[in-house]
Amino acid sequence: METEETIRQRRHRLATVPRACEACKIRKIRCDRSNPCSNCRASGLTCQNPTVPPENQPKQDRIAHLEKEVNQLKERLSVVEAQLTKDRQRPNAKLSASHDHPVNTSPAAASPAGGVYQGHSSFGTQSVQAGEVAQQIVGAEVPQNGLNLDSSFLQISDVLQPNDGFTALENYQLSNGPSSRRLPEFDPLPSEIVIAILQEMKVNRPIFLCSYVINDPELLEKLCQSTYFPISPPSLGQITAMYGLLFCLLKEYIAFQHPLSKKYDLAANLVKCERNFTAGIETYDMMAVPSFENVLSLALGTFKAQEDGKPLLCCSLLSAAASHCRMLGYSRQSTYNKYDARTAENIKRVFWTLYTFDKNLSLLEGRVSYLQDCEIELGYPECSPNPAFRAWDESFVAGIKLAQLQGQIFHRLYLVGTLRISAPQRAQDVDELANDLRTWYSDLGKIEGSGINHPQVYELSRRSWDIMYYSTLTLVLRATSLSGAATELNTQCFQAARSALSSHLTCFGKYESSESPGLLSESDYANWVLHSASFTPFLVIFVHAIAATSIEDVNLLDEVVEALRRIRKTSQASERLYTVCATFSRLGRGLVEARKANIGMYNQQEDSLRLDGNSGGIFTFGLDSGDDVGFTFDFGDQLNAVDAGEVSALLNEWADGQSSIMTILGTNFGGH
Secondary structure, eight states: OOOOOOHHHHHHHHHHSOOOOHHHHHHTOOOOOOSSOHHHHHHTOOOOOOOOOGGGSOOHHHHHHHHHHHHHHHHHHHHHHHHHHHHHTSOOOOOOSSTTSOOOOBSSOOOSSOOOOOOTTSHHHHHHHHHHHHHHHHHHSOOTTOOOOHHHHHHHHHHHSOOGGGGSGGGGOSOSSOOOOOOOOOOOOOHHHHHHHHHHHHHSOOGGGTSTTOOOHHHHHHHHHHHHSOSSOOBHHHHHHHHHHHHHHHHHHHHTTOTHHHHSOHHHHHHHHHHHHHHHHTSHHHHHSOOHHHHHHHHHHHHHHHHTTOHHHHHHHHHHHHHHHHHHTTTBGGGGGGSOHHHHHHHHHHHHHHHHHHHHHHHHHTSOOSSOGGGOBOOOOOOOSSHHHHHHHHHHHHHHHHHHHHHHHIIIIISGGGGGSOHHHHHHHHHHHHHHHHHHHHHHTTOOOTTOSSHHHHHHHHHHHHHHHHHHHHHHHHTTTTTSSEEEEOHHHHHHHHHHHHHHHHHHHHHHSTTSTTTSOHHHHHHHTGGGSOOHHHHHHHHHHHHHTOHHHHHHHHHHHHHHHHTGGGOHHHHHHHHHHHHHHHHHHHHHHHTOOOOSEEETTTTEEEEEOOTTOSOOOOSSTTOSSSOOSOGGGTOOHHHHHHHHHHHHHHHTTOOOHHHHHHOOGGGO
């Protein structure tokens, strides 16, 4: 019995059978399939045999190409395996769900998606665009030379693909070999406490997860899973971010006397969390390697620096986080296309949180922000449709809009170049920004908070918005005439400053009242409210008090100083702020009661003040009554010689538009 013909044999046999020539096929006549055929000879045509279809050509070249691709994949796989082996051999951080089974820590970052961002002007981005254009051309026109360009396009795509290796530590250190730095050894929390926290936050959303930096409980759950039950070694950023979030939650549970505090020793575990989080933050890897987990950790570190009353540390951590955001492209909407919706929203919230911190500190400190509006094209975070969280989210968006206004205020009124613009242009800018602020404040009042989660804390937070609004408005109105040789303060500026100080007293009173026992501490008020708002209103009212000899203004200053006295021990920054303000208040009362002070040109009818900046400074406080400064009052009982010089310098800088909150907090009155 004859064997059946295989498909390959049949194709080969048919390929050898002569076919009709092209001329006969076009004329649709029978061809004798000779070469040349009789029809073409009779007609005087060129007889052209049909080309063999590409699929029937020998495929040795394609097989060789596939073998080459397989070899390349093997080489790449061996490189990855070697890298993983090297990572496992590095110094490990001890972390485990139990003390007996440590989990290795990888120093490399573990972002949701890799790749360092490159803008449109970069060679990498333009190379990608050129490759896409070439591929479109090839797709539209089949090459006539028969060359196979697939391998070239695959190679281009492979080379230009965003490289996760850019997040490896080797790219952020000067040494060529493995890092000799030891990663911190973490003291893990008991797994049962972590599990209890995760279960509780799913049932009752804590305040910290209602809005602001993150509002996704699943993010913390994933960080805990990657650390306590890892498939691969967790990164330093994952561990640090986890402890930072747990620290915030434990602190909230302790403050509110959560039932978990009766079952577990939360205070001891809070200390452990703080120690682990600090150890992770204070590493070179955290500050140098850009990844989402590192950005989140640095954002939480910025919070902690704010809570600890350390504004300079806050700026340093914020600078590193902002640098990571720029390298990862978090300010560009196109970056988020490679993430799923949930991950993109988490990253977006962290970025906007850093943005609000940055713009606020920029205005308070009088320096250019780290994140520039010109490089940001990103929508606001989504607001939850759930009434329990919607007002929290809308307030967060309102905070972003205020931060954008604060950025405009600095760039249009306080940037070095703007101090030289004409007075009419400056007055127009002041009016526009003041109106924008008033519109923002009106929109803020339209946020509906009924049915919101944690209503007491939400209502208390609304009081701090009044402080932010009036203090920022004072900064705008105070900048009317900074560009000339004189400083003018009008009645609108005085009213805004007075409202800002009154709002401070009202807000602080609510913190201490029986309406909110134990909700927030004096330290929380000092670090999150007091130091987050400009204290320029205090200086404005001080100047108005001595110019108008207003005992009412002096009494207001004394009330504010008394409130500051009760929170002066919360941090070194609070102590210094109290000392500075107490000095001004004491000086102001002495001048007003003496009724012999003469400062600038005060128009009582218009309630405006003009301070001439000639003759080497507006304010000069001396100890002798004979000083030629317009003050005929002995300051010996009010200021010592050192304080007099400090006050003079500070007020003259303030009148020129140069002083900032850092100037005040850095002033060393009375040796404090």
